[in-house]
Amino acid sequence: MSHTHITTSPITVLGAGSYGSALAIAFSRNGYPTYLWGHDPLHCERLSTERQNRQFLPDIAFPESLNIEPDLGKAIQSARDLLIVVPSHVFGEIIAKIKPHLRPEHRIVWATKGLERDTGRLLQEVVEEQLGNRYPLAVLSGPTFAKELAAGLPTAIALASHNEQFALELQARIHCSKHFRVYINNDMLGVQLGGAIKNVIAIGAGISDGMGFGANARTALITRGIAEITRLGVALGANPNTFMGMSGLGDLVLTCTDNQSRNRRFGMMLGQGITAQTAMDNIGQVVEGYHNTREAYLLAQRYGIEMPITEQIYQVLFCGKNAKEAAVALLGREKKEE
Numbered sequence: 625m626s627h628t629h630i631t632t633s634p635i636t637v638l639g640a641g642s643y644g645s646a647l648a649i650a651f652s653r654n655g656y657p658t659y660l661w662g663h664d665p666l667h668c669e670r671l672s673t674e675r676q677n678r679q680f681l682p683d684i685a686f687p688e689s690l691n692i693e694p695d696l697g698k699a700i701q702s703a704r705d706l707l708i709v710v711p712s713h714v715f716g717e718i719i720a721k722i723k724p725h726l727r728p729e730h731r732i733v734w735a736t737k738g739l740e741r742d743t744g745r746l747l748q749e750v751v752e753e754q755l756g757n758r759y760p761l762a763v764l765s766g767p768t769f770a771k772e773l774a775a776g777l778p779t780a781i782a783l784a785s786h787n788e789q790f791a792l793e794l795q796a797r798i799h800c801s802k803h804f805r806v807y808i809n810n811d812m813l814g815v816q817l818g819g820a821i822k823n824v825i826a827i828g829a830g831i832s833d834g835m836g837f838g839a840n841a842r843t844a845l846i847t848r849g850i851a852e853i854t855r856l857g858v859a860l861g862a863n864p865n866t867f868m869g870m871s872g873l874g875d876l877v878l879t880c881t882d883n884q885s886r887n888r889r890f891g892m893m894l895g896q897g898i899t900a901q902t903a904m905d906n907i908g909q910v911v912e913g914y915h916n917t918r919e920a921y922l923l924a925q926r927y928g929i930e931m932p933i934t935e936q937i938y939q940v941l942f943c944g945k946n947a948k949e950a951a952v953a954l955l956g957r958e959k960k961e962e
């Protein structure tokens with residue numbers, strides 16, 4: 625592997641799917657030496673020889689300063705800052721794998737959206753349980769389709785960290801390009817919840833559109849969706865303003881309204897009567913909201929928070945309820961104030 629030598633601070637991206645590749649392209653385009661690791665050696669070999677991610681981001685050439693590194697240990701040693709972009713169901717596994725390679729100066733940021741499979745824990749809890757509190761942490765989340773980001777189309781994102789220095793340094797590295805803006809805040813909890821639960825609501829918007837309901841229904845789901853995400857977030861201690869930002873309303877609108885979203889497309893197929901398994905096979909990429917519907921539902925139950933849309937989607941996905949019954953149940957709820 626040829627590693628480009630530039631004096632600016634490098635970054636290592638762990639996870640070479642569509643989003644990991646897009647973020648690696650964005651960092652390297654800004655002139656930062658970037659190391660991209662993927663768990664599949666054959667996939668890494670292809671990325672390395674073709675200098676593009678043909679499977680997920682065809683025809684977007686890797687900048688010169690983007691290096692493919694198939695060895696996890698070497699990838700981790702190549703940079704102080706590690707950006708994790710694997711799907712949520714393998715997030716804990718990746719933290720366990722990187723742990724033996726970490727040095728005291730490492731800093732960790734993730735762009736994975738979701739809750740831990742089965743437990744419903746925030747990914748921050750997964751990191752802190754395994755690594756303790758010694759590493760600066762941050763989370764990136766917002767309305768960012770990988771293809772548009774990689775194509776250099778204008779994009780904005782939120783970055784949350786309790787470590788201001790880390791947040792400012794990351795912001796400077798992402799923000800310096802002409803098409804990628806990053807807004808920082810210190811509400812890691814809110815930013816993580818916004819990114820995880822918007823996927824659930826997007827499945828609902830997809831189901832609604834798949835059933836032929838119109839723009840009124842979709843917009844009502846978005847509006848009531850942000851209300852229930854905020855209710856959960858505030859109960860857990862998040863700042864309500866966070867949910868009006870990039871990782872709340874921003875990502876919710878994007879994911880509920882555009883067919884680039886896999887969660888929305890998954891919901892649309894369900895609404896057309898296609899089974900969940902066939903829909904996922906058809907999409908062929910991660911549909912974070914599928915399992916995360918159960919985790920979000922269990923989290924809401926644990927805290928006694930009313931999340932009627934999430935609950936109905938949970939019943940459609942895991943309790944055999946049909947989509948029409950779920951819509952009737954939502955519409956038939958008792959009258960209330962906004």
Ligand SMILES: NC(=O)c1ccc[n+]([C@@H]2O[C@H](COP(=O)([O-])OP(=O)(O)OC[C@H]3O[C@@H](n4cnc5c(N)ncnc54)[C@H](O)[C@@H]3O)[C@@H](O)[C@H]2O)c1
Binds near residue numbers: 644736
């Ligand atoms: N694609 C987007 O537009 C986008 C945008 C924002 C956030 N995200 C989030 O980024 C995360 C990753 O999604 P994606 O879109 O890149 O997924 P993807 O479906 O494009 O790719 C998933 C990748 O995960 C890898 N993977 C699977 N098992 C693994 C393991 N055990 N260890 C390491 N890697 C493994 C696969 O090889 C594949 O490359 C998700 O949480 C998603 O919600 C995606």
Ligand SMILES: O=P(O)(O)OC[C@H](O)CO
Binds near residue numbers: 737
């Ligand atoms: O394709 P989706 O539904 O996983 O959405 C991708 C991103 O999260 C959009 O910000």
